[in-house]
Amino acid sequence: MAKNYVKPSMQEVxxxxxAAVKTDPSVTxxxxxxxxxxxxxxxEGTYQLIxxxxxxxxxxxxxxxxxxxxxxxxxxxxDLVAGDLNPTAAFxxxxxxxxxxxxxxxxLQTVLNSFDF
Amino acid sequence: MAHESxxxxxxxxxxxxxxxxxxxxxxxxxxxxxxxxxFTQDKMDFDGMTEDEKITSMPLVASFxxxxxxxxxxxxxxxxxxxxxxxxxxxxxxxxxxxxxxKHTEMFSRWQQQVGVGEMELSNxxxxxxKRIFYEELPGSMExxxxxxxxxxxxxxxxxxxxxxxxxxxxxxxHSFREIFKKAGLxxxxxxxxxxxxxxxxxxxxxxxxxxxxxxxxxxxxxxVFHDYMDELWPDAFGVVEYLTSLYDVQMAQDWTNSSLxxxxxxxxxxxxxxxDIRKKQVDRVKNFNNAQExxxxxxxxxxx
Numbered sequence: 001m002a003k004n005y006v007k008p009s010m011q012e013v014x015x016x017x018x019a020a021v022k023t024d025p026s027v028t029x030x031x032x033x034x035x036x037x038x039x040x041x042x043x044e045g046t047y048q049l050i051x052x053x054x055x056x057x058x059x060x061x062x063x064x065x066x067x068x069x070x071x072x073x074x075x076x077x078x079d080l081v082a083g084d085l086n087p088t089a090a091f092x093x094x095x096x097x098x099x100x101x102x103x104x105x106x107x108l109q110t111v112l113n114s115f116d117f
Numbered sequence: 118m119a120h121e122s123x124x125x126x127x128x129x130x131x132x133x134x135x136x137x138x139x140x141x142x143x144x145x146x147x148x149x150x151x152x153x154x155x156f157t158q159d160k161m162d163f164d165g166m167t168e169d170e171k172i173t174s175m176p177l178v179a180s181f182x183x184x185x186x187x188x189x190x191x192x193x194x195x196x197x198x199x200x201x202x203x204x205x206x207x208x209x210x211x212x213x214x215x216x217x218x219x220k221h222t223e224m225f226s227r228w229q230q231q232v233g234v235g236e237m238e239l240s241n242x243x244x245x246x247x248k249r250i251f252y253e254e255l256p257g258s259m260e261x262x263x264x265x266x267x268x269x270x271x272x273x274x275x276x277x278x279x280x281x282x283x284x285x286x287x288x289x290x291x292h293s294f295r296e297i298f299k300k301a302g303l304x305x306x307x308x309x310x311x312x313x314x315x316x317x318x319x320x321x322x323x324x325x326x327x328x329x330x331x332x333x334x335x336x337x338x339x340x341x342v343f344h345d346y347m348d349e350l351w352p353d354a355f356g357v358v359e360y361l362t363s364l365y366d367v368q369m370a371q372d373w374t375n376s377s378l379x380x381x382x383x384x385x386x387x388x389x390x391x392x393x394d395i396r397k398k399q400v401d402r403v404k405n406f407n408n409a410q411e412x413x414x415x416x417x418x419x420x421x422x
Contacts, residue, residue, distance in 0.1 A: 088169055110371050
């Protein structure tokens with residue numbers, strides 16, 4: 001029987017990430033920067049993952065100047081967070097557009113892998 | 118501008134002019150056709166590469182594609198300047214130069230299309246240093262020739278175009294391609310194209326070195342213009358290489374990266390610095406000549422062009 005699965009909203013996904021990154025801030029050390037996610041299509045919105053001296057956190061909207069902007073669909077972002085899609089494959093497959101610091105973008109998977117969502 | 122006379126009816130082409138001899142070389146050696154390069158194996162190789170290996174090639178491709186397009190579009194003011202100054206042989210050589218650049222642009226675009234990355238947005242791989250050189254300094258110095266073709270303006274244009282873009286960055290780029298993909302036994306088509314490009318760029322470099330030298334012979338103040346501009350551009354030229362190597366280093370530092378490609382970033386940076394030193398030394402040989410005529414005579418005698 002198929003599971004009665006309800007997709008979390010983008011707000012919920014970022015709340016989950018926020019909780020995860022605050023649980024163990026030490027794992028984001030050396031990955032300082034501002035990742036901005038522009039979510040397209042369904043559940044559109046702008047979110048940031050900020051890793052700075054005040055600790056890692058996520059915010060809704062563009063609170064700070066982003067180092068790198070990642071534009072993708074909500075479903076692809078969910079896959080990214082779930083580990084079903086890696087950012088490199090998403091970029092090469094045209095599912096993810098990147099603007100800004102490519103070095104930081106390359107570290108995104110490491111950041112995401114650091115947490116057990 | 119109206120013509121007052123024509124060299125070929127008042128006399129003839131200067132068959133011994135260094136740039137005429139280079140024009141002959143270009144006609145003889147520059148016959149390759151990008152459309153004849155077979156990218157079938159490249160497509161198979163690319164499809165078989167991991168996503169991490171594929172992305173390693175993208176910054177290089179992004180740099181070369183835009184770079185070749187830029188030099189194709191930006192060479193025109195140099196052609197106009199040489200024509201305006203009545204330098205027929207230089208102008209004749211530059212017609213081959215323009216054709217070469219168009220083929221280089223075509224070659225990269227064909228490769229991108231054939232391996233399936235033709236529609237990808239790659240400008241995100243252009244760093245601030247890259248943008249300063251290719252988006253600003255190159256067109257700026259070249260377009261200045263439309264209103265100012267003084268020796269100093271020509272020296273600056275040839276410095277950024279021939280010495281920095283071609284002599285440092287393109288040379289370093291060829292080296293990177295070979296270091297990464299030749300060693301890995303991958304992408305034979307683009308490597309063949311790179312060999313052709315390298316051959317063409319050798320002639321372009323000779324044009325640049327000659328042009329700067331003839332304007333600096335016996336004129337230390339002009340030689341200073343060259344060295345000052347090289348020094349001014351170097352931080353960004355190095356910045357381009359540093360950025361590209363840093364992306365590779367960051368990628369390889371991630372424990373999830375699945376790549377068998379191997380590349381020595383430090384050696385690459387040293388290679389770029391060596392190109393910078395070589396270009397300066399090549400132009401500095403003009404100190405052996407008191408004027409442009411002596412330089413021409415020596416080049417003809419030595420048969421170097």
